[in-house]
Amino acid sequence: MLLALGMFVFSIDTLAFDDLNRRANWRHATSTRVGTRDATQFTGPGEETISLPGSVFHEIADGSVSIDELRAMANTGDAWSLVDGRGYVYGAFVITGIDDRGKGFFPDGTPRQIDFSIELLRVDHDDA
Template sequence: MMLALGMFVFMRQTLPYQSMQRSADYSWASNSRIGKRDAFQYLGEGEDKITLSGDLYPELTGGKFSMLTLYAMAEQGRAWPLISGSGWIYGMFIVSNVSETGTVFFEDGSPRKISFTLSLTRVDESLAALYGDIGKQAESLVGKAGDLLSKMGA
């Protein structure tokens, strides 16, 4: 496994990307000052984007089905957890753009090569907030399980 976006796993058999680019923006406000350089104030994190690109060869790697799965995920309008093969959690991402170009065609018109680009945008506040939410959910589940056990024992 190279990467997982929700339940979609990027690997050689599905969508093996050859390039991964990450770009993180940070917001600053500037205030003009007389006779001095502008003063800047940090406002917080801006957009965090990841772009995956590569080439598919449907005879050897994933093909149209893998691409259709990504289109379907994008059309759901949901955020998905993005996790690397080494276990690194990038956060919650939306699919902001999917593009593909088919070249070198078979007689039936299907491409032998599909070049793709997938753009993802992070939408969660922070990993700390994400873990905090998971912690609250776990506490709630433990409480509900305890209530259920006490009702069963009563």
Template sequence: MILSLGQFVFNVDTMTFAEIQRSRSWSYGSNSIAQGRDQHQFTGAGEETITIPFMIYQSHGFGNRQSIDDLSEMADSGSGYVLIDGSGYIYGVFAITSLDETRSHITNSGVARKIDGTMKLMRVDDDRIQTDKVVESTPTAQAV
């Protein structure tokens, strides 16, 4: 497994890719003051998006055209899915916002032998998923 989005597993049989582009931002509020620079206050995490350029070259054993339809059905649901890579790193919960595809190497019957595309994901969970974090309990003082 290279990557998993919910129950959809990216591998050589479904959809392959060579890179993941991740963009994160943080928000700050601004307040103007007299005769000075604006003051800024951190207001929280902003948008987080992931872009995955992919390739399907089914006749050469890379991917399956059906994978695009499977991901489209997931996007149609409007649901968020946990994104996790093969090493176990959890990115968070993401929804599919777009799937772009370019079909090329068209055969005489009109079938594309190669499909290049881009899938864009947007993080939709409010709280960061905590992994490998042990909550230590502290002993409480007893009343005398």
């Protein structure tokens, strides 16, 4: 298991992502001052996102089934816990976007390769 989002497991048999891109922001309010730098005050954590780009090949796994399952999860609007194979808990995330592109089609229209990207947004608190 590479990663689990709720009950969906990212693995070789489902969707194996190529990268895990994690971005976090922290908010600082500013107040203008004359003759010096603006005053700042830390106001708390901002947005945290994770992007999972990758490719799945039809000979290994039917990626369209896994992508459809993730789309169904996204349609609920629910938050899902995100845990990696080592047991590290990232927090609760919602699915905000799924992009997929089929390439190299079989005669019946089934793609040999699907490139995908899944966008996640953290919705819980650090102390949760």
